[in-house]
Amino acid sequence: LFGSLRSLKVEDCRFARLPQALGQLSSLVELSLAGNRVPFQPTDQQALAGLVNLQYLNLHGCVLSGRLDVTQLTELRELNLSQTQSSTWPMGVMQLPHLTHLDL
Secondary structure (H helix, E strand, C coil): CCCCCCEEECCCCCCCCCCHHHHHCCCCCEEECCCCCCECCHHHHHHHHCCCCCCEEECCCCECCCCCECCCCCCCCEEECCCCCCCCCCECHHHCCCCCEEEC
16 A cells, blocks of 8 residues: 555644555655654654655754664765754764755
């Protein structure tokens, strides 16, 4: 279902958890979860790691309780982590070859 979906914006929805199906959207190039205030769980991190075609990831306003790992997101060009309450540098961000925009 939605196997060819390339862009998804799920903003300000007040989710308690991220949808588990998110990790199955392997064709996603753009993902915005801004304003959801969802505390990221280990399963959410695993779902994001599977989105290897992502070029744009917006987590503005989400609650990152642990260290975000973007190591697998090698196509990432833009990453927005503003207002995430994160106090650690995202793991793997310095090795992203195409990253042109980083908002912390």
